[in-house]
Amino acid sequence: MDFGNKRPTAERKSKVTYQYHPDIGHYHYGEKHYMKPARVKMAHSLVTGYGLQKKMEVSTPSEATFKEMAKFHSDDYLDFLRRVTPEDAEEIQKSQARFNVGEYCPDCPIFEGLYDFCSISAGGSIAAAKKLNQGHADIGINWGGGLHHAKRGEASGFCYVNDIVLAILELLKYHQRVLYIDTDVHHGDGVEEAFYTSDRVMAVSFHKFGEFFPGTGALNDVGIGKGRHYSINVPLNDGIDDKSYETLFRSVISHVMQWYRPGAVVLQLGADSLVGDRLGAFNLSMQGHAQSVEFMKTFNVPLILLGGGGYTVRNVARAWCYETSLAVGTEVSEDLPYHEYYEYYTPEYRLDIPASNMENLNTREYLEKIKYGPVFHIEVAIDIAVIENLRHVAHAPSVQMHSKLWGLRQG
Ligand code: LLX
Ligand code: CA
Ligand code: ZN
Secondary structure (H helix, E strand, O other): OOOOOOOOOOOOOOOEEEEOOOOHHHOOOOOOOOOOOHHHHHHHHHHHHOOHHHHOEEEOOOOOOHHHHOOOOOHHHHHHHHHOOOOOHHHHHHHHHHHOOHHHOOOOOOOOOHHHHHHHHHHHHHHHHHHHHOOOOOEEEEOOOOOOOOEOOEOEOOEOOOHHHHHHHHHOOOOOOEEEEEOOOOOOHHHHHHOOOOOOEEEEEEEEOOOOOOOOOOOOOOOOHHHOOOEEEEEEOOOOEHHHHHHHHHHHHHHHHHHHOOOEEEEEOOHHHEOOOOOOOOEEOHHHHHHHHHHHHOOOOOEEEEOOOOOOHHHHHHHHHHHHHHHHOOOOOOEOOOOOOHHHHOOOOEOOOOOOOOOOOOOHHHHHHHHHHHHHHHHHHHHHHHHHHHHHOOOHHHHHHHHHHHHHHHO
């Protein structure tokens, strides 16, 4: 059958823009630090080993400028990041407590080229947002992004500049509502905080909770003021497996998509939620991690995929490469192609990351309870929005819409 250029949505290939800066893998947090920026280069090497670059537009993003980063961050903090060098003991000593870096916070060291690293990472996410805004792509990817802990004037948890907030601010120029979903094992605290009082961004974070960094993201943290009910937290226990995660994710996110109807979605894919991560606690296989990408693609809403944490580097590269293949809609072989980092995958040289037999400490009762929390909040948020709408535009379509929503909720 001839569909012209309007093929049915399920079949249509997504146009993907992949932002990769060749310098991103060359920065070092220090020999003993868990964060290895080289993992992004490893993922890219695997992506090109499979030939996926032929299925998408690959761009070297320009570095984010001071002015661009100042859309979220304070001038004095960015000034400090731009000025400071690892040799500058006096400057570090003076400001480390204020900006949460250096000796004061060993998680966030001052390393060579720190400011350039931040502007490359942020530049990729901003560029992806711009491509989507211009209608030049359906999906944007930046595996060098996803630094969700960075605050306006403070570094946190290995993150200095919050590329996610900057990309969302860019999307908000064209979209009334943006949905942020965070599948990193840690709470997306920096992004949540940035939009905590806004109803134009709904932030949904799935994370391990209880004696775990950063310690925020309780079920009843739901936003304040206009943003009340627009933050959703899904706190989890150790060992969550593919099935429980997928069920929960799809239930919460389908509600959010139905009720919030975002114009664009930003999905943070921190790979520290994978099984066997050096700093993680979950039992997600590569497939279980990637199901969020498959699911979000089905909505056909402009989508940005970002990196995040991830400390078992060969698995980070596997997951992000596989997720790139899902974005472009191309199957990749289980046998890894020969590439620069091939020997890292000894002895099997396979793509898959199987789940383990780790105990799942999320009981059926617990999962039911936390599913109800977010779903309840979404419904309250919509009730408030509908009542607000009715107050402003008292005409029939809104009234019809209200009863239609009620119909769906009863069903
Ligand atoms: N969660 C996360 C996401 C992105 C980056 C770093 C983190 N931080 C952690 O995973 C973590 C782990 C243990 C203690 C504290 C924080 C990130 C990604 C790219 C570049 C820099 C940071
Ligand atoms: Ca998370
Ligand atoms: Zn993390």
